[in-house]
Amino acid sequence: MSFSHLLQYDEETTDQLSENFTHIISGIGEEVEREGLIKTPVRAAKAMQFLTQGYGLDAxxxxxxxxxxxxxxxxxxxxxxxxxxxxxxxxxxxxxxxxxxxxxxxxxxxxxxxxxxxxxxxxxxxxxxxxxxxxxxxxxxxxxxxxxxxxxxxxxxxxxxxxxxxxxxxxxxxxxxxxxxxxxxxxxxxxxxxxxxx
The missing domain is CATH 3.30.1130.10 (GTP cyclohydrolase I, C-terminal domain/NADPH-dependent 7-cyano-7-deazaguanine reductase, N-terminal domain)
Known part of the structure; x- marks a missing residue:
């Protein structure tokens, strides 16, 4: 797995994390359906997988x-x-x-x-x-x-x-x-x- 690019994301994990981020955005008082935020849960889900990819790697x-x-x-x-x-x-x-x-x-x-x-x-x-x-x-x-x-x-x-x-x-x-x-x-x-x- 590359350290500079994580090109494939687990679809099930992405969906689950995206749903959780939707709740977080709503929970802080933001409008989830606002134009700037519509795709944010999916982006955040993929970012989180990238930032924690070390769990799947063996040093x-x-x-x-x-x-x-x-x-x-x-x-x-x-x-x-x-x-x-x-x-x-x-x-x-x-x-x-x-x-x-x-x-x-x-x-x-x-x-x-x-x-x-x-x-x-x-x-x-x-x-x-x-x-x-x-x-x-x-x-x-x-x-x-x-x-x-x-x-x-x-x-x-x-x-x-x-x-x-x-x-x-x-x-x-x-x-x-x-x-x-x-x-x-x-x-x-x-x-x-x-x-x-x-």
Whole structure:
């Protein structure tokens, strides 16, 4: 399944979600039959399926599909990976970037697979803390590297649009395994993800 386009939608799910969105629109006091809203329930139903497509995807299988034996044991970093998810508490978006590193122990993985793993878990109802840990565990369990590091920085619309309404707040979460438990290795990773090497 493509991460950029979800071309086919389950008709039964679309109908069910569309009916639910119709009730929501009516429930907030809007006129469902108004011209601008006539097709909104179906559009919203398809959007919700796209935004939660991660439930039907297997991150570990994605990684296994591009594992290569390689005698390389230095840090591999993919940084500034954009991510978009939905907060499970209010179903409002949170968005930002992820930085992922691992130290191979016999196997490397195609670099495009790491952003795909991010998407698998981000395209679900989430909390940032769990998302960080799920990415870490999928890479650790599949590649079995010497260590994995994940840092996610995100803006949460549930804080920006409602509640405390703080527009410039950024939430940062991190998780580390293996070699990244060492302060020296962890600091090297953190320095590299905050440096502009260009």
């Amino acid at each position: 570990r299988e994605i990684l296994r599909s591009a594992m290569f034996a390689e005698d390389y044991s230095e840090m591999v970093i993919v940084k500034d990976i954009e991510l978009y998810s939905l907060c499970e508490h209010h179903m409002l978006p949170f968005f930002g970037k992820a930085h992922v590193a691992y130290i191979p122990d016999g196997y490397i993985v195609g670099l495009s697979k790491i952003p795909r793993v991010i998407d698998v878990f981000a395209r679900r109802l989430q909390v940032q803390e769990r998302l960080t840990d799920q990415v870490l565990q999928a890479i650790q369990e599949t590649l079995q590297p010497l260590g994995v590091a994940v840092v996610i920085e995100a803006h949460h619309m549930c804080m920006m649009m409602r509640g405390v309404q703080k527009q410039n707040s950024v939430t940062t979460t991190s998780a580390f395994t293996g070699a990244f438990k060492s302060e020296r290795t962890r600091n090297e990773f953190l320095k590299l993800i905050t440096s502009d090497l260009s």
